[in-house]
Amino acid sequence: MTAIDVKDLKVERSGKAVLHGIRFSVQVGEVFALLGGNGAGKSTTLLTLLGFLPVAAGSVSLNGISPSANVKKIRDQVAYLPEAATLYPHLNAYENLGYFLSLSKLKLSKAELDATLEKVDLQTDARSQKMETYSKGMRQKVSIALALLRDTPILLLDEPTSGLDPVAIDEFNRLVRSLAAEGRTILMVTHDVYGACQVADRIGLLRGGELVGLFGSNEGQKIDTQTVHKAFTERTGAKRAVS
Ligand SMILES: Nc1ncnc2c1ncn2[C@@H]1O[C@H](COP(=O)(O)OP(=O)(O)O)[C@@H](O)[C@H]1O
Numbered sequence: 638m639t640a641i642d643v644k645d646l647k648v649e650r651s652g653k654a655v656l657h658g659i660r661f662s663v664q665v666g667e668v669f670a671l672l673g674g675n676g677a678g679k680s681t682t683l684l685t686l687l688g689f690l691p692v693a694a695g696s697v698s699l700n701g702i703s704p705s706a707n708v709k710k711i712r713d714q715v716a717y718l719p720e721a722a723t724l725y726p727h728l729n730a731y732e733n734l735g736y737f738l739s740l741s742k743l744k745l746s747k748a749e750l751d752a753t754l755e756k757v758d759l760q761t762d763a764r765s766q767k768m769e770t771y772s773k774g775m776r777q778k779v780s781i782a783l784a785l786l787r788d789t790p791i792l793l794l795d796e797p798t799s800g801l802d803p804v805a806i807d808e809f810n811r812l813v814r815s816l817a818a819e820g821r822t823i824l825m826v827t828h829d830v831y832g833a834c835q836v837a838d839r840i841g842l843l844r845g846g847e848l849v850g851l852f853g854s855n856e857g858q859k860i861d862t863q864t865v866h867k868a869f870t871e872r873t874g875a876k877r878a879v880s
Pocket residue numbers: 650651655673674675676677678679680681682
């Protein structure tokens with residue numbers, strides 16, 4: 638069953654074409670990574686799926702719903718982790734979650750918050766400390782918890798592992814796999830080839846607003862990192878690191 642369907646999508650920003658007719662779909666329970674360098678159009682794709690940017694041509698739908706026409710209905714389908722999630726440093730994890738959930742008219746018990754903070758593996762003693770004392774990885778866990786607490790079938794994650802250390806990335810990958818196993822659909826965008834290959838069932842390579850490659854199948858075999866890396870660097874013309 639298709640959860641996310643993007644058909645020949647064109648999007649313009651400030652009168653300039655940014656997405657030039659991209660096409661992909663994500664199945665229910667699948668982890669799909671949209672991989673691309675800076676400015677490829679990754680965040681633009683997510684913002685369009687959320688209904689924050691208009692579709693210039695083509696179409697997008699989430700569980701059969703078109704976001705631009707059904708802003709309210711879409712909110713029940715998707716949770717979104719923005720590229721720079723902003724939580725309040727002077728509040729603790731419970732206070733941040735409580736505040737941001739209240740904006741979505743949700744009121745959850747401490748036990749419910751704890752169950753999700755457990756799931757994202759945030760240490761118990763940290764939860765009632767001000768978030769200004771947190772590492773980037775801990776902050777990211779709270780942001781992911783916030784997305785999960787909205788309990789939507791689809792998750793859109795913008796660069797969820799950027800700035801995390803390898804241990805935190807491993808933990809994140811395990812969490813994403815367990816969410817997919819529960820039947821959630823995950824579309825994440827990233828510039829990290831290795832991370833994408835670790836966690837995704839399929840990868841779409843985005844360059845200059847065009848989808849230039851598709852890797853993996855939905856049959857459980859791992860995606861070959863070297864193949865994707867080669868395509869990413871060749872096709873994006875990325876400079877080799879000089880060390
Ligand atoms: N607010 C904006 N107004 C106009 N153009 C934008 C805006 N944000 C991004 N763009 C342009 O859209 C293109 C894609 O950006 P974006 O989707 O943010 O890429 P990515 O997330 O892959 O780094 C870039 O060329 C960028 O300059």
